[in-house]
Amino acid sequence: MTPLEEEIRALIAAEGPMPVSRYMALCLGHPRYGYYITRDPLGAKGDFTTAPEISQMFGELLGLWAVAAWQQMGSPDAFHLVELGPGRGTLMADALRAARLVPAFGAAAQVHLVETSPALRERQAQALAGIEPSWHDRLEEVPPGPAIVIANEFFDALPISQFVRGEGGWHERRVGLGEGGELVLGLDPRPSPMGEALARHVPPPHSHGAVLEHLESGVAGALGARLAAQGGAALVIDYGYAASGLGDTLQALRAHRFADPLEAPGEADLTAHVDFAALARTVMAAGAAAYGPLTQGDFLVRLGIVQRAERLQQNTNASQRKAITAALNRLAGTGKDEMGALFKVLCLCDPLFGTPPGFGADEAFAEPDA
Template sequence: MLRKFLLQASTRRNFSASSSSSVAFFRQCSSSSSSSSQIPNSHFVEHMEDTNETPPSATISIDRTALYNPPEQSHEPSAESELVKHLKNIIKFRGGPVTVAEYMEEVLTNPKLGYYINRDVFGADGDFITSPEVSQMFGEMIGVWAMCLWEQMGRPSKVNLVELGPGRGTLLADFLRGVSKFKNFTDSLHIHMVECSPTLQKLQYRNLKCVTEDSADGNEKKGINSTITVSPVSWHASLEQVPTGLPTIIVAHEFFDALPLHQFQKASRGWCEKMVDVTENSSFRFVLSPQPTPATLYLMKRCKWADSEEIFKLDHIEVCPKAMDLTQEISKRIGIDGGGALIIDYGLNGVVSNSLQAIRKHKFVDILDNPGSADLSAYVDFAAIRHSAEEVSGVSVHGPMTQSQFLGSLGINFRVEALLENCTEEQAESIRTGYWRLVGEGEAPFWEGPDNQTPIGMGTRYMAMAIVMCLLCSVVFPCHVLIINEMLISICEEENVKNIIVRIKNKK
C-alpha cells in the first residue's frame, strides 16, 4: 500500500505541474454542462474537484526486500472489456462526452478491439445474416448488373472491380462464378477488396479461392489471383488506396449502414447533438451537447435538402458526414475514370430519425450495452446520398428503388425458375426461402416450419441506387431486361457464349 501511495503521489505531482490549465478547462466544461438539456432518465457526470493536496517534496528511500508481492492471479478479475475501459478513458481524459459517431467508430473499427476487426460476425453463427449469405442468386444478379455496365462502357480491356466492406467474400464469389463463362469480361477485371479486418481478409481469400504466386526466384510474392476467374485480387484499407486511372465498377452492399453517424435531438434551445458520457456509477448514458458541434454544419446541409414540413415534425435527425463525403469521393472517381457504383442497403429515401440499433446473436440489444459485443448500424439516408452525388459533375444518379424491384429488373425470377427445374425437394425449399428473403415483404406465406424461423422478406426494406457516368444509361431499371435475360442463359445452361454476346449487341 505504501508503494502504491508513493506512486500516486509522484504521478499527481507531475500532472499538477504541467496540466493546471487543463484542469481549469475541465471545470469550465463541468459548470457549463451541468445546466444543459438531457434525454429522460440521464444525468451529466459530475467532474471531480481537485483536492489541492500538497505532494511530498522530499525523496524517500525504501527498502522493499521484506515487502510482500502477491501473485498476479490473486487480483480481482475485471468485468469490463478492454474496449469499455478504452472508451471510458477517452471520455475521462477528454473531460467530457464523445459524439455517437466517435463511439460507433471505436466500437466497430478500433484497430485492436473493434467489433469487425477480429471476428467473423456474419451468418447463422454470427450476429446477423446478409443477402449474399441468404442465396447465391444475390451475387449472381450483381454480376449481371456489373456486366451490363461493362458492355455499356464499350467492353474496356481493363477494369477495377471494387467491393467496399466485402464481408466473407460471399457476394463476390457468387458474382465471379456467375460471369465466369464470359472470358472477355473476367479477363478485364482487377479485383480490389476494401477491408480493414485481418480476420475477414483471410475469409475472403479462402472464399474467392485465392492462390499466391511466387516470383521466378521464389524470394518475392508475385501476386494473388482468384482461381474462380483467374483475376488478380488486392486488399486495401480505404477506397483512396485503390489505384485510379481505369474504369471502375464499385459495389457497396451493407457498407453505408455501418458508417459512423451523428444524432441530433430537438430541445428547447434548438437542435442539440446527442453524446455518449459516463455516469457516476461508471455506466454509459446519452446526454445532449450544451453548444453547437462541428457536425452541426452537416445537419444544416441536410436540412436544406429536405422540405421544412419534413423537418418540423421530427424530434430526432441522423446525419452521416462520412456517407456524404464517401459518396462524393466515389462520384468524382467515376466522373474522371468512368464506370459506375451500386449501393444496396436498408434505408429510406428521406431524412432518417433515430434508427441506430445494436444487434447481437440476431436480436436487438441496447446500444450502450457491452460495446464491442454487438453490431451497430442505422438506416441509410438515400436522399442525402443522392444529393451528395448530384453535386459532382460528370455523373448521373438512378434510384433509389426497392431491392425487390432491382433484382426483379435483373431477371431473378428467370433465375429461380431455372434453379427449380433440376433440384431435390429439400433444395427447392431452400431456393424458395432464399428468394422470398431477397424480394418478399413480411413473413413468407408458404412457410410451414416453426414460427420462430419464418423467413422475413427484405425486398422493400432494402434499397438500391446506381451512380454512373453521364454518358451511360442506368442499368438498374427494366429497360435492359432483354439483355439481362440473355446473360442469365449463360449462367443457367451450357451455351455458346459468343452467340449470346452477338444477340446482346443486336438488342442494344
C-alpha cells in the same frame, strides 16, 4: 466491462463526452478491440446474415449486372471491379462465377476488395482462391481507372452523427458518463450549425426531441468524384429510406437480436439506416449521376431472380425446391418487413454512362419530396 468500454470511459473522463460518430468508429474499427477487427460476424454463429449468404442467386445476378455495365462502358480491356465491405467474399465469388458467361469480362477485371478486418480478409482469400484480389483499407487506395463498384450493406455500418431538436435549435448527441461511470447519451448544450444546415433537407415539422442523422464518412463523396472523373458505375444496396427524414435508427445486433448500442462496446454490430436521398445528393455534388433508389425486390425481379430460381429448382428434390423458394421470398419479398421492401438499390455512375442496367431513364434521382 469489455476492454473497449474501459478505454472509451477513460477517453471520456479525460476529454469529455464524444460524438456518436466517434463512438461508432471506435466500436467498429478500433485497431485492437473493434467489432470488425476481431471476428467474422456473419452466419448462424455470428450476429447477422447478409443477402449473399442467403442464396447464390444474389451474387450471380449482380455479377451479370456488372457484365452489362462493363459492356455499356464500351468493354474496356482493363477495369477495376471493386467491392466495398465484401464480407466473406461470397458475393464476389458468385458474381465472378456467373460472369464466366462472358470470358472477356473476367480477363479485363482487376478485383479489389476494400476491407479493414483481418479476420474477414482471411475468409475472402479462401472464397476467392485463384483470383488474387488486391486488398485496401480505403476506396482512395484503389488505383485510378474506370471502375464497377458494389457496396452491399456497407454504408449502414459507417459512423453517423445524431442531432436532437431542442428549444434553441439542433444539438449534437454525445456519449458521456453517468453518475455511476456507465455510458449514457446526452446532448451538447450548444446548438449545432451543422444540424441547422442538414435540417433544411427534412420536411417539417421539426418537433422537440426529433432526431436527425448524418452519415459522417467521406466515402460517398470520394466515390462520386471518382466515377465522374474516371468513369464507371456503382451499386449501393442497403436498408434505409428513400427520402431524408427524422428518426433515431442507430441499432446494435448481437447473436441475431437487437441490443443496447451502449452495452458491451466492441461486442455488437452497430448500424444505422441509410438516407439514400442524402447519399444521392452527396455523389451528385461530386459530379456523378444517380438513379433510383429502387426496392431490392423490384431490382432483383428486373434482373431475373424469379427465372433464376426456377432454373435452380430443376432436377432438385422437394426440400431443395422449398429452400430455393424461401430464399427467393426472403431476398425479393414485398412484405413491409422483408428484405425486398426494406432494402433499396441506388446506382451511381459517370454522367456520360447513360441509363444503367436495371433502371429506367425516368428513374434518375430526384428529391422524393420535390
